[in-house]
Amino acid sequence: MRPTxxxxxxRKGVPERRINKSGMFFNNMDPPxxxxxxxxxxxxxxxxxLGPAALLGLSVVGYAAGVAPKLLGxxxxxxxxxxxxxxxxxxxxxxxxxxxxxxxxxxxxxxMITSAAVFLLPGAIDHHAAFGGFGxxxxxxxxxxxxxxxxxxxxxxxxxxxTALRLTAHALAAGAVxxxxxxxxxxxxxxxxxxxxxxxxxxxxxxxxRLASQGKSTTSLLVPAAGVGxxxxxxxxxxxxxxxxxxxxxxxxxxxVFLHVAMDFLPRCEIGGEIYEAAAVEEGSHALLDRLRLHAxxxxxxxxxxxxxxxxxxxx
Numbered sequence: 001m002r003p004t005x006x007x008x009x010x011r012k013g014v015p016e017r018r019i020n021k022s023g024m025f026f027n028n029m030d031p032p033x034x035x036x037x038x039x040x041x042x043x044x045x046x047x048x049x050l051g052p053a054a055l056l057g058l059s060v061v062g063y064a065a066g067v068a069p070k071l072l073g074x075x076x077x078x079x080x081x082x083x084x085x086x087x088x089x090x091x092x093x094x095x096x097x098x099x100x101x102x103x104x105x106x107x108x109x110x111x112m113i114t115s116a117a118v119f120l121l122p123g124a125i126d127h128h129a130a131f132g133g134f135g136x137x138x139x140x141x142x143x144x145x146x147x148x149x150x151x152x153x154x155x156x157x158x159x160x161x162x163t164a165l166r167l168t169a170h171a172l173a174a175g176a177v178x179x180x181x182x183x184x185x186x187x188x189x190x191x192x193x194x195x196x197x198x199x200x201x202x203x204x205x206x207x208x209x210r211l212a213s214q215g216k217s218t219t220s221l222l223v224p225a226a227g228v229g230x231x232x233x234x235x236x237x238x239x240x241x242x243x244x245x246x247x248x249x250x251x252x253x254x255x256x257v258f259l260h261v262a263m264d265f266l267p268r269c270e271i272g273g274e275i276y277e278a279a280a281v282e283e284g285s286h287a288l289l290d291r292l293r294l295h296a297x298x299x300x301x302x303x304x305x306x307x308x309x310x311x312x313x314x315x316x
Contacts, residue, residue: 045217045219047219047220047223048217048219048220048221048222048223049219049222050223051079051222051223051224051225051226051227051230052079052083052222052225052226054226054230055075055076055079055226055229055230058229058230058233058234059072059075059076059229059233061233062233062234062236062237065237067233067236067237068182068186068236070182070189070190070193071178071179071182071193071232071233071236072229072233073190074178074190074193074194074197074228074229074232075175075228075229075232075233076229077193077194077197078171078175078197078200078225078228078229079200079225079226079228079229081197081198081200081201081204081225082200082201082203082204082221082224082225083204083221083222083225084201084204085200085201085202085203085204085205085208086204086205086208086218086221086222086225087208088205088208089204089205089206089207089208089209089210089211089212089218090208090209090212090218092205092209097209097278098275098276098278098279098280098288098292099292099295100205101202101205101206101267101274101275101278102267102269102275102292102295102296102299103267103295103299104201104202104205104206104299105199105202105265105266105267105275105296105299106266106267106295106296106297106298106299106300106302106303107198107202107299107300107302107303107306108198108199108201108202108262108265108303109199109262109263109265109266109267109300109303110262110299110300110301110302110303110304110305110306110307111195111198111303111304111306111307112195112196112198112199112258112259112261112262112265112303113259113262113263113303113304114195114303114304114307114308115191115192115195115196115258115307116196116254116255116258116259116262117255117259118307118311119188119191119192120181120192120251120252120254120255120258121136121251121252121255123185123247123251124136124247124248124249124250124251124252124254124255125248125252126248127244127245127247127248127251128244128245128247128248128249129248130248131244131245131246131248131249131252132248132249132251132252133252134249134252135248135249135250135251135252135253135254135255135256136252136253136255136256136259137252137256138249138252138253138256139252139253139254139255139256139257139258139259139260140256140257140259140260141256142253142256142257143256143257143260143261144260146169146173147170147260147264163207163210163211163221164207164220164221164223164224167203167207167221167224167227168223168224168227170224170227170261171200171224171225171226171227171228171230171231172227172228172230172231173231173257174196174197174227174228174257174258174261175227175228175229175230175231175232175235176231176232176235177235177253177254177257177258178193178196178197178228178232178235178254179231179232179233179234179235179236179238180235180236180238180240180250180254181250181251181254182232182236183235183236183237183238183239183240184240184242184247184250184251185247185251189314191307191310191311191314195307196258197228198303199261199262199265200225200228202265203265204221204224204225206274207221208221209278266296266300267292267295267296267299267300268296269289269290269292269293269296270289271289275289275292275296276289279292
């Protein structure tokens with residue numbers, strides 16, 4: 001017997017879905033609940049529009065104020081990477097794509113670790129060995145602390161979707177660090193910034209997949225997509241005292257922050273993790289996770305090798 005339009009046959013353990021005219025499904029929602037969900041989606045849409053609008057305005061102002069075009073380019077690459085991954089995540093919301101997540105996270109984290117170690121650590125030590133080392137330690141510790149305390153945002157009652165809220169906080173912080181680094185040393189090439197924001201693609205993909213699988217709007221993810229540029233452009237205009245100790249601290253701190261972010265993005269194929277959930281394996285079944293671990297290692301190594309090869313091309 002064919003299901004009636006707007007419904008699906010109820011299977012064991014799967015609730016009936018009712019689909020509204022916009023295509024969003026509500027699992028056994030009463031009309032008031034469905035109306036509230038529609039209002040939430042509308043609010044997310046308006047909030048999402050603010051992100052690219054703010055980035056566009058700041059880009060115009062920053063260009064007029066003399067912000068390096070390469071920093072503007074990095075900001076828009078970060079936006080394009082996350083925004084472009086959103087529709088891919090939406091399409092994958094009802095499928096696993098665990099291998100894609102492992103490769104996305106692995107490539108990004110490998111590139112970030114290598115870039116921080118090659119382009120930031122030597123500068124920190126060259127400027128001031130002790131302050132550079134203290135900066136690295138501060139960046140790792142504060143990055144971890146902010147990430148851990150920031151988890152409390154998921155319990156906050158706000159009009160902004162909690163996944164997008166956490167990603168926005170992360171993007172704004174990373175953008176501020178990138179802006180300060182490029183403002184202090186404008187001769188830095190774009191390779192560092194591009195490698196640092198390479199995680200925006202897999203992060204946007206994973207977040208969009210998670211939100212879409214819950215029937216939530218993904219438009220709010222445009223705000224964290226623009227977040228790097230929103231803080232990087234104003235931060236680049238700040239003139240900091242040019243001292244060896246200060247530069248060592250700045251570059252060390254940046255290296256520590258990005259090393260923490262890179263380590264946090266390492267693909268972990270453990271039970272209960274994001275890749276495990278995407279794989280949809282039953283608890284106790286380790287065969288698929290064991291194969292995914294090999295993909296995770298290979299992708300992380302390849303991400304580092306890609307930065308090395310790019311460095312050879314640029315420096316040669």
